[in-house]
Amino acid sequence: MTRWIGTSWKMNKTLAEARAYARGLDEALSSRPELTDGVQPFIIPPHTALAAVASELSSDSPGVGSAPGVHLGAQNAHWEDSGAWTGEVSVPQVKDAGAVLLEIGHSERREHFAETVETTRRKVEAALRHELIPLLCIGESAQIRQQGGTADFLLDQARGALQGLTEEQLSRVLIAYEPIWAIGAQGRPAEVDELLEPFDVLHEEYGGRVEALLYGGSVTPENAAQLLGIPGVQGLFIGRAAWSLQGYLELLQLAARPSAA
Template identity: 55%
Template sequence: MSRWIGTSFKMTKTRSEAASYAARVRAAVGDGIDGVQPFLIPSATAVSVVADTLGPGSPVLTGVQNAHWDDEGAWTGEISVPQAADAGARLVEIGHSERRAHFAETDDTVRLKTAAALRHGLTPLVCVGESAAARDAGRGADVVRAQAEAALEGQSDPGAVLLAYEPVWAIGEHGRPPRPEEIAPALAALAELPARAVLYGGSVDLRNAPWLLELPGVQGLFVGRAAWDVDAFLDLVALGL
């Protein structure tokens, strides 16, 4: 099984900056790296640029940070999964905690978007994670499992879904790196589900990536700002070997 190593650019990088990043990754990865599945998730404006720079059939997957559950319609400001695929995306990030907190993403919409990605042959990357309050109350694993089960419920191929475990208290500018014992219960709960792989994300960097990759139940890393520099991203890919 390959280790998944990827990053989301979030709301950073112009098209030229994204293309430069992708070109460096293409040169470093070549025809692929045994045992590692790299992926890049740029902003929507740069998806086609990144996909085109990586080239057709690239071993590096391009993704989108969000897509609607309907194939088309009057959904101002949204993009559909077919549109994402047309731009070169092969992966769809769904349900990030920022989307849940600020854009009314719910377990129901996460499930609908997961179904849409599967319907069109794209890989859903479903983000799940608990708040600090849930963790401190001893409910972290239950919250995370409930989110993941809701996303997988009724799907045509739950074994094609990637789960990204990103504790809310560990992500973002003010997040803190986890201790192994803090994330082990949620990882154990996710390992029981029929997903393709479980990735960990949340204050990942070159210092903690080696031991995070060795945790039971972790099949990859979903990295934020620590991978916005392409050299750091390539170093993280090398750690996945």
């Protein structure tokens, strides 16, 4: 099984900082191939740094570094290929800048930018149309969890975004479960027993059908191995713990095959 281990930088890093991180990652993974043994690394910079990071991870395949298999992602894109959408970027544009993966439906975009189940569906379709990997983010609030509605809420988000896909299209999708109560600077790290039901539900519906099921939410080097041991978890989507190169490399090492054995 391949473990997907990635990070989104959100609205962080200048061009110089992004280049330095990407250059260091490329050098580290080229000299330490054991870090990608059984692991698929991916990084998602802000749009301003996408092309710069791609140039530091240069190879014959767009978005894939000279270090084996580093995937480059974009944090968002519009579902239309072009047009009068001031301030937006399209899937063809982020692909042209080097992205092979597209993050869709993060809770911050749902809360602050009116992202809906319908817009996530359109973006998933657009990503697949242009041969990018959709990374669909889903997750419930603390209130929904307390009311016992987690399973239905997650399935509504996932089914709505993925409706109409063929099995082949579905097999190219990543789903990241990120409970809202566990993410961000104010997030509370989840206990293992709190994640068993969500991943049981998601695995029953999508296990073996999607590319991988990931977990994101206050992931650190201290809890990563435990999170990866949860049935159904096939990777981690990491925030601030991987914003430093050293932090990301440490997490890759924890996930790599020798450490996980």
